[in-house]
Amino acid sequence: MxxxxxxxxxxxxxxxxxxxxxxxxxxxxxxxxxxxxxxxxxxxxxxxxxxxxxTAVQEHAHTNPVDGHDVPVPHFGVVLEWDEWEALADRLKVREIKFVIEPYVRFKGQVGEQATMFLLDPCGNALEFKAFKDISQLFAK
Structure with missing residues (x-):
């Protein structure tokens, strides 16, 4: 599709x-x-x-706990191919971008296992980039 x-x-x-x-x-x-x-x-x-x-959100981000991390709300981003996600994580590290949540694999060994990372743009908008080795897990329960 x-x-x-x-x-x-x-x-x-x-x-x-x-x-x-x-x-x-x-x-x-x-x-x-x-x-x-x-x-x-x-x-x-x-x-x-x-x-x-x-905006107030850009000054004082709210967070919700997910997998032991404080996830900023609201946030947006994209789901990338695994290799593309790894390349982006490496590129951001080389540029010394400060992460809100460092790149890691969330829900390891569980339904919905995914690579994820969070960062802020210069104006405090939160972004998440994620990847799945098995894209069928995107909406898995």
Missing amino acids: ALSPFHLAIPVYDLPAARHFYGEVFGCSEGRSSEQWVDFDFFGHQLVIHEHPR
Whole structure:
């Protein structure tokens, strides 16, 4: 089944820093833009960063416990192929990106086993990147 790309628009209070982060750190190609927003090809999906005053969530992230870690809420991201996830984790480590949750394998040996990592963009938006060796486990209970 082919997936349709999602569209997500997020607030950023420092448009130049966020533009650099998504464009340079992640290597996302830029689409349309204005002085207040920028479209990115975010792993085949449309991510739009919109200039906006700092939000309460960006200042004080809420967390929920998952597998012994404090997962920031809200967050967004993508499910990558395992090799692509490993390459991204290595690239982010080389760039000395600070992780909220370091790359690791969650639910090891259990239903839903997955590689995951969490980080913040320069404006405090939380991102998660994950991968499954067996993609059929994506929605497994």
